[in-house]
Amino acid sequence: MANLETQLLDEMIVKSRRKMLTFGAASLAGLMAGSFKSAEAQAATYTDSDILNFALNLEYLEANFYYMAAFGTTIDVANAASTAAGAPVVTLSGTVGTAGTVSGGSKVPFTTIEVASYAIETAIEEGKHVTTLLSALGGSAAAQPEINIGTSFQTLAAAANQVTPAENIPSGFSPYTSDDTFLVGAYVFEDVGVTAYHGAASLLTTSSNLVVAAGILSVEAYHAGLIRTTLNYLDPDGSQGLLGYTTSISNLRSALSQAGLLGVAPSATSYDANPDDYGLATFTTPTSLGGGSPATATRLVDANPADVVAFARNPTQVLNIVTGGGAVSGSTAVSPAKGVFYPNGMNAGPNGFK
């Protein structure tokens, strides 16, 4: 997609946006009430490539999880199942950082067409996200890091149980044993992907990159809606335990995310206060519906109930979630963050996020 023409166009667009930046922002003063949170003011030592590489590291994880669950293989190795489904075979062309291997996981013995077809679709789409980002980044692309999609789920399950003892996820939890456990495993990722792309959107400086990021954000939210909808249909009243699992996972993510704020008041940033994650349990709407009364509602959307804008997280918050707390020590950020899904951390450039 990056031929000479589009590169030149992109360059002009960048200049255009920067030029706009030099014109007064004051014209907007007074237009908006205080509802919007200002983007975090920070020295932009990183580039769009660093942000896209952060997304790429996350996509490596998601894509491999779905490929393993749907096909029983990793994204770079075709097998009969992936070939039959038309899933892309990813050429691991990224060179920045240290290339690792993918460990753990196995093909899920799906029994329902619903969940099997969703897994296959999602795998294909996440695989395409990897190839799209690799293509966009070219020689700046991060190598696929060491990824653990096996024992990491048991580690997370144990941690989730500590946050919410009332909702015990079995200690031997594996997302690869049934349609139901696969959905719970997918639940671990999808809302996180949404918050990561959401948080990154305002940090991007090139419009064409923003278009791609917004487009991938929408796909991640479609996936998240798909997972949450399906879990809701399978366990509408929580009697199957699935909703309880989602509550535990969301509470864990929220706690790890809060730690990733490192004590900075969220009101001073573009990121949300704790809780910034909700499981699938029903809730009572905080406002009346129309001229009527508040009502009991499902939680198919993971968003702030105060304004129903989806949550956003900064890279440290996201890193702290996917490494199970590896990005923070006390009140200090740890880089590279290691643990859980990323035993050796992510791959990034000198000013990148890892």
Place this chain on the structure above:
Amino acid sequence: MKTLDQLVEKALSRRSFLASASAVAATVAVTGCGGGNSISPTTPTTTTPTSTAPAYTDADILNYALNLEYLEAQFYLYAATGSGLASADTAAPTGYSGTYTEGSVTPGVAAAVPGLTSAQQEILNEIAFEEQSHVQFLRSALGSAAVPMPSIDLSFFGPLAVAAKVTTAATGAGSFNPFSSFDYFLVGAFIFEDVGVTAYSGAAPLISAAGVTAGYLTAAAGILAVEAYHAGYVRTSLTGRAIAAGSATAYPYLGAANLVEALRATLTVGNSAAPSTSGSVETLLVLPTSLTTPSAIVAADSSDAVGFARTANQVHHIVYGSATVGVAKGGFFPNGTNSIFATTTA
């Protein structure tokens, strides 16, 4: 500088994030050329862009979104509760000095969807609450600049369904009424949801650098995500219920939704450059028939799995139900949207 500005404007148009209101967009046509698109400038006889100021402000973009949220909120609130937005959420705000006036809702057959299970009712409650919250959020953010609700015609589902050929034969029972059953409701919701996603995707990059700093982009991206959750819900439900029913014949609503997609495409083809290389911004639903075939829950470009975007112009063609250029009202908005993007263009 003028030359550079023209190039910048053309670049934006080429990348398809320019809304229809920009004067220069009319001078550029995207035509097929081999495997990809190329720019084919026609004689630039229209207005030369002045300075760097775009033809719209961030408030115009947020107000465009607000118009769509008024429509979605009215639809979902009627479906969930049998009535619409409270008047406090539709009137012109205190201090409003714009030219638009508050419209009214033509409910037609709009009513609370009958026969819902409690779980289904809770889902409708959720979406109604969320779209209502988007109206309230955007109005709060815009303050006195928020446009009042335009007139909204919820009886347009019928004519739209006829145009889409979603007739008795397509759905198996009666004429199309999204308020008559849960499955009809899903098809009605389907008309909006993918459109809402693409509208925000198309609008987000239009926000100025100052607006990005002010947090509008983050807010727009956050609402985009919520719309995509909703779209994922609707598409998952239609697909899952079709799988459970066992065949496209047994569950005609999946086919009805695809007819809606076909109509949306017809309304926008030729009216604006499609962001995707394939020219289509629709992903038809499929009915998976085995454990080894993929579903099509996500609406995205099949080449890279990046979600689609639509321009404000494309969205207006859809909500007016008109492929005609130069139309300023119609369809769901009988008096037009309260937006500078209200008139359709090529």
